[in-house]
Amino acid sequence: MASKETKNEIWSPFIPRHNTLRKTCAEIISEARQSLRVQFTQRPFTPRDGHRQLFGRTSLRDDRPPSTFSLHAQHFDTSDSRPGSGTRLSPLNYKPKVPVPCDDDENPFKTLPKPPTENLEVRRGLTGVRARLLRARSLTTLPPVEGHTDMKERLNPDPGQKQLSAKQPFGAVHGAVHSGPLKARPRRTASKSNKIMKPGGDSGPTECKAERRTELGKGDNTSGSEEDRESLLWNNVIDPLLQQLESVAAGSSQGSVGRLCDLCDGLHGTLAEADMLGRRCKRRSGILQTLFPLIDLGSAQLNLHIAKLCLALCVSGKNLLNICKLIFQISRSESNDILFQNNSIIDSLLGVLSSEDVSASGEALLYCVGTLKFLSGNSAILRIMLDKNCIGVAQKLIQKLCTVENADFTIAGYILVQLTATLRNLADHPDSRPLFVCFSTLPSLCDVLRRHCTDQDICTNISRIYSKLSSYSECRLALAQTPDCYQLFLELLSKHHQKQDLIVRLLFTLGNLTAKSDESRLQLFQCDGCMDTLLQLYSNYQRKDNTPMQKGACSSSKPPTPPVSAQEADDVLVKLVRVLANMCIHPAVGPSMATNTACIQLLMETLELRSVQESEELLVNVAATINNLSFYQEESSAIKHNQLIISKLMMKLVLSSCMNAMLEATRVYGNLSSKSKDVRDFIMQNKVHQFLVTLLDSKSTEMCFSACGVLTNLAVDPPNRVCLSLEGAPAKLVDCLRDLGPGDWQLAGQVCQAMWNLVGDDSEKLLDTQEREALLEILTTYLDQEEALKWIENEDLKDFHKACWELEFLPVAHKLVKVLQTV
Known part of the structure; x- marks a missing residue:
């Protein structure tokens, strides 16, 4: 028999650990299971415009140059x-002979x-x-x-x-x-x-x-x-x-x-x-x-x-314009693309872009770039354009266009619409990414945004470039290092809050920037008006059905957002909530966001208004954001003040058929139940524990890990242990340890934690002889290092699994064995 002190020892309630001082590879990789989680989403889809014209049908420009002419x-x-x-020569000052x-x-x-x-x-x-x-x-x-x-x-x-x-x-x-x-x-x-x-x-x-x-x-x-x-x-x-x-x-x-x-x-x-x-x-x-x-x-x-x-003869003036119009006219028909593949005319067009001046040949440059925009929609020609240094030529043209005089500002804007659309197409090719970085095109596009911030066509094209390229680390780093890019994006979000396709791409880019960089999270949060801008957008797109604003949500005197479809509104909120979830991971940002009543109110409102069937991704992201914020449970935390309301809203996700929704809700219950007896009582009273025990049958290690965490917390209260035993929790935990433990020692350690809290000093009452012997046999086998690690075939992962076995499983398994052997 173990001493009274040993038998009464209860393993600490489950709460994910957030230790930034971890050193081992196992501790670093295990952060993937921490309560603070980065959220991912799909890039907004950009359909190709089947109509080859200078400006799209949604363009609001007046007096724009024509796409059709003779x-x-x-x-x-x-x-x-x-x-x-392009300069006029002065008159001759002598009489000719x-x-x-x-x-x-x-x-x-x-x-x-x-x-x-x-x-x-x-x-x-x-x-x-x-x-x-x-x-x-x-x-x-x-x-x-x-x-x-x-x-x-x-x-x-x-x-x-x-x-x-x-x-x-x-x-x-x-x-x-x-x-x-x-x-x-x-x-x-x-x-x-x-x-x-x-x-x-x-x-x-x-x-x-x-x-x-x-x-x-x-x-x-x-x-x-x-x-x-x-x-x-x-x-x-x-x-x-x-x-x-x-x-x-x-x-x-x-x-x-x-x-x-x-x-x-x-x-x-x-x-x-x-x-x-x-x-x-x-x-x-x-x-x-x-x-x-x-x-x-x-x-x-x-x-x-x-x-x-x-063009080789260097025609100028009217002839240059008409030649560029002629080429543009030919490129409008996709059936003529083959002619450009078999002709070096692209070299000539790039030569015009490099040599001509905007003030003298602005309209010719417009049709020249318009041609390249059309041709870049052809994958074969796009490859040719990359090989001919089209991005380098475009970069130099951008620099010229950003320094034009006010008299040429309008034509420069027209050209930039075509140029940014061309770069948008080029960004689709994998080989373009190093070129965008080495030519410093991404920072230059920020300069364009600053100069043409009111031009929706230019802003939308650049937002599409950023949304494509920011998914890749090298481009993400180049953009993150651009001075004041976060403040610029927030200003554009505020200025163009009614343009859904622009908003959703800027938010997606911000989500990418904050996904893996603590520095980016802090820089964005510290920008002037960051939370006000984001929450105003949240409020606008939340109320597509004119739901009245709740107290605490931010108000605005700006005109309401024009009608958008439910899917379009959800797309904006998915990307926006992802930014919030990623941003609050930073230890200096999370506590402040957790005390923001307006933010928490909007998140809870979304859970109440939306159904899992219609808005699955949105609700999963909202639950993940609440989970991240629930990590910071100071006295002033709005999450703590609304924890019972949130627990009730999470039941919608737990009872759904969506595994991702159930997983995120389980994680929220794990954080909330770790420090609140009221939440633990709510879970037991509403029989949520029955679903948690059922989740142990899942073949998903993530699902089992989260369910074990909540059960660990519930078993802290002695009255709950009997209820959990009656639901068959001990037997399911043993099965989970046997089936999934050798492949995931973090999960095995969490199962042992749950068993330790569950049996406490009444192991002989809560475990029958067969269950106890089966558990002892499994633990004895897993405590043998050679036996435990023989299942790992990948040599590269052996060190990681060994570290997890030593740190996550071995300590608690030894204690559990001592308790079981004393009965």
């Missing part, structure tokens, strides 16, 4: 003479070609594209002065043409002589050239042209040599390619589109090899003059080739 050759400017910088005329008596400008006086009716036989080509070549004005080019150079032929004049038709030489931004390219035959060169009279003798070429040829020999090479390449290679383009386009035969695409590629390659791309090519206008009319053929494939070549 584009034809007539909308393009074949001269494209505006400087690429006039070339020496052949006849002093004649007008010095008589030798210049005049606009054709003949009407296009003389070519009635030409129709379709050919006629459009002719109209595109019509000249109505003299070419303007471009840059700082001397007027003599503009009016005299290129020096290199002197050597070619004997070999080329007169029309071709004339075209070279009078090259300029607004000048038509020469015709292909002498007869056609004469029609252009004879605007009702003689355009001047050949000797005069030669004299002007000689005068100009006296300049720099190096420059002349370069111009000779360019003229030679133009006449021998480029000009024939342009002729073929016109000829094939006029033919309209089958397969002409493919042939035109090949010719455009050939022209592109030739210009690239000759280093004549960009604005270095002096005859860009002649090339553009040939390309633009081809747009009217209406081929998406051809238009992409044309657009790529035009």
Whole structure:
């Protein structure tokens, strides 16, 4: 027989231990079973918009740029003479020199070609594209002065043409002589050239042209040599390619589109090899003059080739805008996605984003980014965009957009809507996460939120990016280290409290940030107005059915939330309650939240208003939050003051068919019953203990662990032991120890605690001989280290199980054996 002191020893009532000074691996991992639990939930679902347009149907923008428009050759400017910088050049402060005329008596400008006086009716036989080509070549004005080019150079032929004049038709030489931004390219035959060169009279003798070429040829020999090479390449290679383009386009035969695409590629390659791309090519206008009319053929494939070549030639101003619109128009159809996969046009678009200025080319950038937004919805193209450093280019563009002047603020906002939507799609790919981190894109998006905090489209897109990426540790850390991000999120929650899809994603992001970081929990709680903002949202979305506000809940003068569905309201509350549950884990935050009457009232109200069948996840999260808060049971705790009401509300969850709800309610009973006899009496009086004993049959170690904890607390009171024995608790505990103990020594230790409190000094009365012998046999086996640990096959877990066996099971098992052996 054991001494009276030993027999009367009662194991301490069950309460989960919260010791932050634990050192062993077993003690660290065992925190997964502590009363303070992190809550998890699913990321809000974002359906893809099947309609490819700049702004979604729910956008509230006024005067926004259109997604639908028509584009034809007539909308393009074949001269494209505006400087690429987008700045207007100052007027020339000198009088230009006039070339020496052949006849002093004649007008010095008589030798210049005049606009054709003949009407296009003389070519009635030409129709379709050919006629459009002719109209595109019509000249109505003299070419303007471009840059700082001397007027003599503009009016005299290129020096290199002197050597070619004997070999080329007169029309071709004339075209070279009078090259300029607004000048038509020469015709292909002498007869056609004469029609252009004879605007009702003689355009001047050949000797005069030669004299002007000689005068100009006296300049720099190096420059002349370069111009000779360019003229030679133009006449021998480029000009024939342009002729073929016109000829094939006029033919309209089958397969002409493919042939035109090949010719455009050939022209592109030739210009690239000759280093004549960009604005270095002096005859860009002649090339553009040939390309633009081809747009009217209406081929998406051809238009992409044309657009790529035009962007390579660095078109600017109106032409840049129209080219970007053209590409945007093509990308609106998903059937054209394959064209972008087989074309390097994405490189050209990214080049535009990198080089163009927002103030000068804002609308072109808008349609350029809009195209990338559409294409990023295609998984294959999304992979291509990642490989081409789209996130890095976007990051630089974000920096430019965040520094624009007030005059460009509106167009910057339009562009950011498209850009953030593109990044939202890119965030879906696993390989994008390291790029978002290394380019510091997540902090930059916070800057965008601060600058455009009133723009719901931008805020919603960024919230979707954060909700996707904050589920991953590296992105979560990068965002958590962004200064004042928590205060920014709270301000957005308050400002856009009526926009459910934005609110739910910001809350989900906050829940992710506070899931595993004590520092994040404290930083969020210490933000100005944190609890007021969260509880106001809770109150708004709690009252979707206009339930009157209870006393203690926060009030607000803000307009009520517009009607939302029950599911949408629940989605917000699920994410919001999760933030509360995670935040109160911090030892400096939990006690303060436990004394917040408004918070506790709203949680209890949710338990009362919702049913498990309709709002299972919400009620489980609410119960988990109450469980976390019940850990802090100071005298001022609102949980302690309402513990009987909470115990009654928990019965709804215990009696449900949802195992998760039963588990969380059991954990709440474990915390409340550890320090309150009133709660223990409530459990016994309402026969909740019967359900707890039944839960021991569960094959879930978590369920059995929680049920054992409550039974341990109930058995502290001697009158309860007989009732528990009559319900078969001892036999069920023995079965639980036998079946689940070797795989979970924490559970085995908790079973021994419950048995220790249950049998007390009356083990011979509460346990029959068969039960006592069975329990002794099991304990004797488990006390043998070799026998106890032989069931663990995973070598990596052996150390953990050994530590749990030594710390959680061995001490209480030894004491229980001594009591049983003395009977």
